[in-house]
Amino acid sequence: MTSTLVSEVNGDGRIYRLNQHVAAFISSLGGFALGVTMGWNSSAGEILRNILNASGTEISIIGNILNVGACIGVIFILFFIKYFNRITAMFLTMPIFIVGWTFICCAGQKISFLIIGRFVCGMSGGAFCILTPIYIAEIADQNSRERLLIYFHLLINCGIMYAFVIAYVLNEYDTIWRYSFICAMTCFVVALVNLLPESPFYHLTKNNEIKAKDSLKWYRGQTYDDIEIKELKYRVSHLEKITINVLKNRYVVSSFFACFFAFLAQQLSGVNIMIFYALTLFNVGGSGDLTGSEQTVLIGGVQILSCFLAMCLIDVVGRRILLIVSSVLMGLFLILLGWFYKLRDQNPEYDDLYFWMPPTWTTLFFAAFNIGVGPISWALLGDVFPMQIRETAVACAAAFNWALSLITAITFGEMLGVLGVPKTMWLFAGFCWTAGVLCALFVKDTRGHSLAKIQKSFSLENEQIEMNSME
Incomplete structure (x- = not known):
């Protein structure tokens, strides 16, 4: 079988990549719908608090239940794709999104409906965390794959931006169903996946x-x-059943560690907390000369631009360098943010003197996150695991990410109470630096490698031959 790996480019050196980009974009529209769901909580949480008088516990459950739904969706889709192809599986998540948004739009003041709706939307969003990276990796050529895999995170950012802009344009005192309805309309774009051909694989x-x-x-x-x-x-x-030898393979273990530390760097930086409660954090923590809503829109735009930059740089410098630079800068800006809050605690006058610090350091933090840790952590799921365990391993990694997001969100209030804001920011910075550097040590540089060559690099075929000879 190794003779099939001799060629790395087409015979005439030409590959038409426009359709690959179109397919990567359309298949990532589920990420857009997920991003809208994540961004919705920022403004809706303020409306629930200030207008509907929801308790802090209720707002927390509404925000965090998305993580629970995503975990369930990740596991559920494993059984789903055994009976449906990639395109059909992605399309069938749309009705689930519709059901979730229907609960949210019809909730009125019924908190239970909001919780159910957020949970159901989380299930659909979690499913795309598996389906999209796998599909893009299957249709991309070896020289475009890493760049195309970033589309998923880019579309998540576009969805967050959409929710932030709609919240900014609408009057804060409009009923929550109107804002929810406009956000809900975005789930229909998922239907465009039916225009795509199934992957050759x-x-x-x-x-x-x-x-x-x-x-x-x-x-x-x-x-x-x-x-x-x-x-x-x-x-x-190489789609045979999973064996203990595959799981014990050191290259496979290294792949698990790469995803493990990438998601640690992502979630233990507190980034999802900042997205879910962005408007509240800016209204309380300060947004300089901008209003809280204006700052959320600025953050949304910076995320998109930074992700485009990552897409341009990843084929030039590679995943490792971007991960290291991203995690180091994230930690630096969290340190500076914590330093400002410490100054403000010591002397409230610093709030007026250094009013520009919170929005500046927060904006730069999101820029740093989106040039490396954010997009690459999802991109790794497309090609980091061998075929024998790919779908199961991707599901486990994605479920770990959402579970970690839930744990971080639940414990965030306790950390603030015990450590205070400055030390909490510094703790997150330490997590960023440690997890980011460790992730970079385990990440493979797969630029220009076909998936078949990556499969061969795990040396699983040789191990199987050795096992057979021993028998």
Whole structure:
């Protein structure tokens, strides 16, 4: 089988990549719907607190239940994709989104409806955390894959920006159902996935080489090389059942550690807390010359621009460098943010003197997050695991991320009470530095590597031959 790995580029050196970008964008629209759901909580939480007089506990449950739903959705989709192809599975998440938003829009003052709606929307969003990276990795060529995998995080940021802008445009005292309805309309864009062809890899798993070649032509152009079909067949041949030897393989363990530390750096930086409660944090912590709503819009725009920058840089400097730079800068800006709050606690006059610090350090923190840790942590799920355990391993990693987000959100109030704001920021900074650097040590540089070559790098085939000879 190793002879199928001899070619790394098409025979004439030309690959038509426009359709790959279109497919990566459309398949990431589930991330857009997820981002809207995440950003919704920022403004809705303020309305619930100030207008509907919801308690702090109720607001916390409404915000955090999304994480629980995402965890369940990640596990649930594992059974779902056994019976449906990638495109159908992505499309079928749309009705689930609709059900969730229906509960939210019809909730009125019924907190229980909001909780149910957020949970259901979280399930759909969690499903896309598996479906999108796997699909993009299957349709991307080896020289575009890392860049295309960033689309998912980019569309999450676009969804957050959409929710922030709508909240800014609408009057704060409009009923919450109107804001929710405008946010809910975004889930219908998921239907566009039906315009995409199924991945060639999936067709080969069903022994349909003709459709696989047609799909590959759509993604590569008419000049695609037959060697890529052979590489895909090589990958299909490694879909056997999970064995203990696969899980004990040191390269597989290294891949788990890479995802583990990437998500630690993401969630233990407190980034999701800042997104869920952005408006409240800016109204309380300060937003300089801007209003809290204006600052959320600024943050949304910075996230999108930074993600575009990551997309441009990842093929130039690679994942490792971006992860290190991102985590170091995130920690630095959290240190500076904590330093400001310490000064303000010592002397309230510093609040007027250094009013520009909170929005500046927070904005730069989000910029640093989105040039590395944010997009790369999701991109790793596309190609970091071997075929034998890919779907299960991706589900475990994504579930770990959402569980960690939930734990961080639940304990955030306790940390503030025990440590105070400055020390909490410094603790998050320490997590960023430690987890980011450790992640970079375990991350593979896969630029220019086909998925078949990555599969071969795990040396699982050689281990299987050795096991067979021992028997």
